[in-house]
Amino acid sequence: MMVLNIKELPQEKYLLSGNAACPGCPEALGLKYLGMALDDKVILVVPAGCSSVIQGLAPGSSFRFTTLNVPFASSDAVAAGLAAAKEVVGEDAVVIAWAGDGGTADIGMATLSGAAERNDNIIHVCVDNEAYMNTGIQRSSLTPYGAWTTTTWTGKKERKKELPLIMLAHKVPYVATASIAYPTDYIEKLRKAASIKGFKYIHLHAPCPVGWRFDPKYTVRVAKLAVETGMWILFEAFNGKVTISPFSRPYQNKERRKPVTEYLKLQERFRTMKPEDVKLIEKMIDDAWKTLLKFT
Amino acid sequence: MIPKVPLDKQIKKAVNGDEATAYAAKQSLVDVVAAYPITPQTIIVEKFSEFVANGEVYTEFVPVESEHSAMSAVIGAAAAGARAFTATASQGLALMLENLYIASALRLPLVLVVANRALSAPINIHCDHSDAMMMRDAGWVQIFAENTQEAYDTTIQAFKIAEDPEVQLPVAVNLDGFILSHTLEDIYMLPDEEVQKFLGGYRKPVKTYVDYLGKEVEVKLDPSNPISIGPLDLYDYYFEHKVPQAVAMEKVKEVVKRVNEEWFELSGRKYGDGVIDAWGVEDADVVVAVLGSTSGTVRYVAKELRKEGKKVGVLRIRLFRPFPFDEVRDLLKEVKVVGVMDRALSFGSFGPSFLEISTALQGIRNSPLMVNYIYGLGGRDVPPSHVKQVFNELEEIMKSGEVGKRLRFLGVRER
Numbered sequence: 045m046m047v048l049n050i051k052e053l054p055q056e057k058y059l060l061s062g063n064a065a066c067p068g069c070p071e072a073l074g075l076k077y078l079g080m081a082l083d084d085k086v087i088l089v090v091p092a093g094c095s096s097v098i099q100g101l102a103p104g105s106s107f108r109f110t111t112l113n114v115p116f117a118s119s120d121a122v123a124a125g126l127a128a129a130k131e132v133v134g135e136d137a138v139v140i141a142w143a144g145d146g147g148t149a150d151i152g153m154a155t156l157s158g159a160a161e162r163n164d165n166i167i168h169v170c171v172d173n174e175a176y177m178n179t180g181i182q183r184s185s186l187t188p189y190g191a192w193t194t195t196t197w198t199g200k201k202e203r204k205k206e207l208p209l210i211m212l213a214h215k216v217p218y219v220a221t222a223s224i225a226y227p228t229d230y231i232e233k234l235r236k237a238a239s240i241k242g243f244k245y246i247h248l249h250a251p252c253p254v255g256w257r258f259d260p261k262y263t264v265r266v267a268k269l270a271v272e273t274g275m276w277i278l279f280e281a282f283n284g285k286v287t288i289s290p291f292s293r294p295y296q297n298k299e300r301r302k303p304v305t306e307y308l309k310l311q312e313r314f315r316t317m318k319p320e321d322v323k324l325i326e327k328m329i330d331d332a333w334k335t336l337l338k339f340t
Numbered sequence: 341m342i343p344k345v346p347l348d349k350q351i352k353k354a355v356n357g358d359e360a361t362a363y364a365a366k367q368s369l370v371d372v373v374a375a376y377p378i379t380p381q382t383i384i385v386e387k388f389s390e391f392v393a394n395g396e397v398y399t400e401f402v403p404v405e406s407e408h409s410a411m412s413a414v415i416g417a418a419a420a421g422a423r424a425f426t427a428t429a430s431q432g433l434a435l436m437l438e439n440l441y442i443a444s445a446l447r448l449p450l451v452l453v454v455a456n457r458a459l460s461a462p463i464n465i466h467c468d469h470s471d472a473m474m475m476r477d478a479g480w481v482q483i484f485a486e487n488t489q490e491a492y493d494t495t496i497q498a499f500k501i502a503e504d505p506e507v508q509l510p511v512a513v514n515l516d517g518f519i520l521s522h523t524l525e526d527i528y529m530l531p532d533e534e535v536q537k538f539l540g541g542y543r544k545p546v547k548t549y550v551d552y553l554g555k556e557v558e559v560k561l562d563p564s565n566p567i568s569i570g571p572l573d574l575y576d577y578y579f580e581h582k583v584p585q586a587v588a589m590e591k592v593k594e595v596v597k598r599v600n601e602e603w604f605e606l607s608g609r610k611y612g613d614g615v616i617d618a619w620g621v622e623d624a625d626v627v628v629a630v631l632g633s634t635s636g637t638v639r640y641v642a643k644e645l646r647k648e649g650k651k652v653g654v655l656r657i658r659l660f661r662p663f664p665f666d667e668v669r670d671l672l673k674e675v676k677v678v679g680v681m682d683r684a685l686s687f688g689s690f691g692p693s694f695l696e697i698s699t700a701l702q703g704i705r706n707s708p709l710m711v712n713y714i715y716g717l718g719g720r721d722v723p724p725s726h727v728k729q730v731f732n733e734l735e736e737i738m739k740s741g742e743v744g745k746r747l748r749f750l751g752v753r754e755r
Contacts, residue, residue: 086563125402
């Protein structure tokens with residue numbers, strides 16, 4: 045595998061300073077790396093969410109990307125129409141639907157599934173900050189078990205929807221998970237996705253200091269701990285065949301994983317968790333690994 | 341006048357209304373079609389995917405999973421600079437609704453065919469205009485066809501109207517569900533190359549100067565000239581960005597009239613002045629105003645009554661949005677009684693056309709007496725006898741000078 049040297053990647057400012065992202069925003073990192081990965085070939089389709097706000101107010105914009113802002117449940121269909129138009133007029137572009145966990149797994153789910161099934165030539169990036177942050181931290185189907193949100197005051201009682209597996213089941217050419225703490229891995233995956241024709245799905249884990257209740261300086265640390273505790277598994281899959289990515293490979297071995305409490309205790313949102321909840325989360329981690337490894 | 345393409349050079353074909361619009365879209369060099377089937381529009385989707393399967397068109401067909409996505413996909417395509425087309429009806433249009441506002445506000449010249457159908461509940465697949473009236477405030481140009489020939493002609497005209505540099509707005513072509521969508525008629529179609537010449541070939545996006553790029557660029561999503569479309573826009577600019585939509589709407593009427601004339605020179609067919617198709621209104625005492633296919637029935641009855649010496653006329657509104665207030669006012673100001681037939685009802689108010697025509701006549705001294713007939717909801721048939729009843733009642737109003745009940749339901753069982 046080619047090893048990326050981050051110093052040799054484009055250093056342009058794809059997200060201009062003065063943008064409206066909160067301190068420690070993981071989406072800002074995700075966008076910056078996206079620019080470094082694909083430079084100026086990108087057309088972003090952005091449904092409602094934090095990324096609509098980060099752009100700033102018209103007539104200005106902090107994005108150097110070509111961007112189309114669309115309603116919540118529209119992004120993948122808009123991207124599909126856009127990609128179809130580019131195909132028929134013979135223009136090159138990498139069309140990316142850049143949506144949050146709500147725009148992907150909840151209100152955007154039917155559209156996502158439709159585009160995946162049709163194998164439309166787009167990349168869907170799910171920037172997963174595990175709740176509706178833009179409207180003020182309400183639960184989503186990607187909010188993990190036990191997490192506090194403004195609609196789950198005593199901790200969420202349901203599990204996180206396993207969206208990457210659902211996308212695997214669509215038998216699309218490329219499915220990958222990524223984390224804002226591992227930019228080279230994420231950038232490589234974006235580049236691979238851009239080189240493949242058809243539907244590509246990248247699920248980017250994006251810890252949000254505001255919604256998860258941690259110090260903004262710990263964004264990358266929290267994201268890293270998610271991988272090191274095995275909570276978030278980095279992998280990629282070509283045509284349904286899963287390969288665990290290098291940064292997650294050590295944690296196939298349960299002994300190598302850091303205790304999940306190290307990840308949980310940094311985040312106030314898990315404050316209401318009891319020891320038995322932690323046990324349950326540990327079991328969920330084991331189960332997730334077991335399920336995923338069946339696809340390798 | 342002999343048209344540029346005389347009838348013997350046109351292609352005569354027996355098609356239903358849905359097929360007619362599919363053929364029109366096929367000839368209009370559409371780049372992207374995205375649609376989801378719904379009765380009574382389904383034939384359009386089927387027919388168009390048949391064209392794609394036969395290799396008769398260079399069009400990307402996106403078989404989306406919902407109407408919400410159909411409108412989304414054509415928004416994406418049009419924002420990329422392509423010519424895009426879709427079609428729907430009823431609940432499908434309702435599902436599209438939030439995107440309809442986006443399409444017009446982003447000034448995307450899409451064409452949408454609506455095979456008009458009643459809205460649920462209860463479930464009903466037949467014709468009324470409730471679906472079209474739901475989108476009357478969405479910023480779209482709305483044209484109502486009277487027959488299959490007009491549905492074909494109007495669909496081609498719609499691209500020209502939508503893409504006019506002064507307009508740059510989406511256009512909805514309405515044809516009555518089943519009555520037009522599924523009824524076979526002989527129509528005349530122009531040869532492909534004549535349609536393409538009429539439209540000026542493929543879509544050419546308008547250009548604008550972008551300050552940070554320091555040059556004039558086509559308004560479309562193109563990474564080599566990055567622009568941002570539809571961003572967050574609050575109280576400091578949103579209002580300034582909405583007014584131009586209203587200004588563009590003001591330009592539509594003249595463009596529709598011009599395109600109607602151009603089409604006449606080419607094909608020999610025109611529909612009134614393009615915005616209103618009036619019959620016998622000039623010297624009429626009593627006029628019925630109506631949209632869509634029912635106009636034919638009303639005109640038939642009016643002609644019969646004229647034979648009896650009754651001074652009656654018919655005002656068919658072809659362009660509903662923007663509404664031709666000035667034209668309606670000029671045509672109706674001398675009339676004594678106007679009956680407005682609406683195939684939709686704004687519950688708690690009147691029929692939509694009645695409200696518009698009342699506004700058009702507002703402020704005229706001795707303005708006509710007006711009464712509103714709600715008819716044909718859910719596809720209820722409107723035989724000539726019902727229309728005759730309307731004319732009779734209008735005549736009585738004229739004689740007595742008393743309007744009585746202003747909102748009346750036509751052809752409905754009494755409890």
